[in-house]
Amino acid sequence: xxxxxxxxxxxxxxxxxxxxxxxxxxxxxxxxxxxxxxxxxxxxxxxxxxxxxxxxxxxxxxxxxxxxxxxxxxxxxxxxxxxxxxxxxxxxxxxxxxxxxxxxxxxxxxxxxxxxxxxxxxxxxxxxxxxxxxxxxxxxxxxxxxxxxxxxxxxxxxxxxxxxxxxxxxxxxxxxxxxxxxxxxxxxxxxxxxxxxxxxxxxxxxxxxxxxxxxxxxxxxxxxxxxxxxxxxxxxxxxxxxxxxxxxxxxxxxxxxxxxxxxxxxxxxxxxxxxxxxxxxxxxxxxxxxxxxxxxxxxxxxxxxxxxxxxxxxxxxxxxxxxxxxxxxxxxxxxxxxxxxxxxxxxxxxxxxxxxxxxxxxxxxxxxxxxxxxxxxxxxxxxxxxxxxxxxxxxxxxxxxxxxxxxxxxxxxxxxxxxxxxxxxxxxxxxxxxxxxxxxxxxxxxxxxxx
RNA sequence: GUGAUUGUAGCUCAGUUGGUUAGAGCGCUAGAUUGUGGCUCUAGAGGCCGGGGGUUCGAAUCCCCUCUUUCACCCCA
Numbered sequence: 001x002x003x004x005x006x007x008x009x010x011x012x013x014x015x016x017x018x019x020x021x022x023x024x025x026x027x028x029x030x031x032x033x034x035x036x037x038x039x040x041x042x043x044x045x046x047x048x049x050x051x052x053x054x055x056x057x058x059x060x061x062x063x064x065x066x067x068x069x070x071x072x073x074x075x076x077x078x079x080x081x082x083x084x085x086x087x088x089x090x091x092x093x094x095x096x097x098x099x100x101x102x103x104x105x106x107x108x109x110x111x112x113x114x115x116x117x118x119x120x121x122x123x124x125x126x127x128x129x130x131x132x133x134x135x136x137x138x139x140x141x142x143x144x145x146x147x148x149x150x151x152x153x154x155x156x157x158x159x160x161x162x163x164x165x166x167x168x169x170x171x172x173x174x175x176x177x178x179x180x181x182x183x184x185x186x187x188x189x190x191x192x193x194x195x196x197x198x199x200x201x202x203x204x205x206x207x208x209x210x211x212x213x214x215x216x217x218x219x220x221x222x223x224x225x226x227x228x229x230x231x232x233x234x235x236x237x238x239x240x241x242x243x244x245x246x247x248x249x250x251x252x253x254x255x256x257x258x259x260x261x262x263x264x265x266x267x268x269x270x271x272x273x274x275x276x277x278x279x280x281x282x283x284x285x286x287x288x289x290x291x292x293x294x295x296x297x298x299x300x301x302x303x304x305x306x307x308x309x310x311x312x313x314x315x316x317x318x319x320x321x322x323x324x325x326x327x328x329x330x331x332x333x334x335x336x337x338x339x340x341x342x343x344x345x346x347x348x349x350x351x352x353x354x355x356x357x358x359x360x361x362x363x364x365x366x367x368x369x370x371x372x373x374x375x376x377x378x379x380x381x382x383x384x385x386x387x388x389x390x391x392x393x394x395x396x397x398x399x400x401x402x403x404x405x406x407x408x409x410x411x412x413x414x415x416x417x418x419x420x421x422x423x424x425x426x427x428x429x430x431x432x433x434x435x436x437x438x439x440x441x442x443x444x445x446x447x448x449x450x451x
Numbered sequence: 452g453u454g455a456u457u458g459u460a461g462c463u464c465a466g467u468u469g470g471u472u473a474g475a476g477c478g479c480u481a482g483a484u485u486g487u488g489g490c491u492c493u494a495g496a497g498g499c500c501g502g503g504g505g506u507u508c509g510a511a512u513c514c515c516c517u518c519u520u521u522c523a524c525c526c527c528a
């Protein structure tokens with residue numbers, strides 16, 4: 001018999017892993033709520049027409065499509081088999097969600113008359129991509145999105161930065177928050193005389209950390225950017241100094257671009273606001289930060305863990321026209337997404353999961369037989385009412401086996417109630433860590449375990 | 452989608468130019484110890500060598516196909 005398995009790129013989560021994942025989700029969720037964001041959920045599947053064309057050609061290929069129920073191929077003509085793209089649309093009307101942003105845009109447009117704007121929501125759900133799995137990349141993974149839509153104020157950006165700051169402070173992960181602005185990038189493309197190549201430029205310079213300056217220049221050449229334009233770009237990418245110094249230098253370069261100057265102004269305002277907050281994580285203006293997604297129009301963010309070499313663990317930005325594709329214009333929004341799976345890896349590597357994240361049963365009552373069970377049931381109930389996680393070993397097995405069970409599950413206390421204990425109305429309790437054993441009353445036990 | 456890589460016991464892995472009945476450590480089960488875990492000792496169970504096809508007197512080992520694992524690119528969280 002072949003062993004059962006799960007699909008490529010998916011994962012099972014053990015109890016220990018779930019405890020840790022929930023610690024991350026609970027932390028993130030509590031911070032979202034604290035800043036006034038409310039949860040929504042959307043279905044795992046969307047109409048394929050909602051998803052197609054929103055993520056570029058690459059994205060369309062990575063969509064999981066769902067075969068229509070019933071006889072999906074009924075009525076398909078022989079010649080239709082030759083055009084697989086058209087055939088797919090014939091037999092698949094639904095697809096699994098690819099991210100949380102597009103379903104959110106659909107949600108906002110669909111319920112626009114019921115929503116009070118600015119609309120602040122968060123969403124923590126899995127998404128699916130038919131990508132080839134590799135390090136830190138899965139076909140099913142969770143995103144934790146927080147967005148506010150229907151407000152152009154930069155205070156929203158500040159609030160998101162505060163959320164980022166608080167989340168990573170609570171998780172005790174030192175990070176650097178990188179900030180840039182798409183308008184600045186547009187301005188750079190403009191003075192390079194390559195405004196039409198903005199997407200190519202952003203995709204290329206986004207890789208500078210990974211592949212280095214020379215490789216980026218090579219890629220720009222291949223995309224048809226002129227040597228002269230590349231020469232203009234280089235000093236901008238290599239800007240150094242404080243955020244204010246960078247802005248100062250950049251202002252001189254971009255003075256002829258109205259869009260670029262607007263971006264600089266936004267960055268100035270944002271940094272100014274940030275100084276008034278208690279944000280303590282490092283905030284850094286990084287002109288090489290671009291982010292591939294081309295719906296961003298203003299601020300863009302990315303968060304990297306300081307001590308772990310892993311991709312970004314959080315990212316986002318402002319988009320002015322996300323809902324336009326669904327017919328609702330002039331609805332500016334800004335949001336960020338936390339990558340729970342990568343945060344998990346970072347916490348594991350830094351050994352920063354709190355012990356409580358894996359905490360379990362506090363005490364288990366050994367099962368010695370029918371005579372003693374009713375006493376155990378009463379005691380367990382009393383402990384549970386006091387909020388102590390307690391249980392009874394379900395089978396009347398050898399004590400050795402019951403102790404081994406407690407030991408393997410790292411349950412710290414074993415209670416033994418036999419003939420003698422029942423007669424005296426007391427409990428024998430063994431501490432498995434110290435090996436000490438004592439007899440006490442249920443009241444004493446409850447008080448001891450509560451502390 | 453492109454290029455590599457992996458698969459042998461529950462887990463981590465050995466396995467000689469192809470040669471009888473495929474091994475180890477850990478884990479598991481039972482006992483030493485019938486009211487006490489960890490340490491120790493003894494015994495035992497557990498494998499269609501990822502799957503399919505081929506070469507051969509003979510295949511875990513060689514060839515082909517397929518699935519799977521991991522990694523890089525593309526893209527992305």
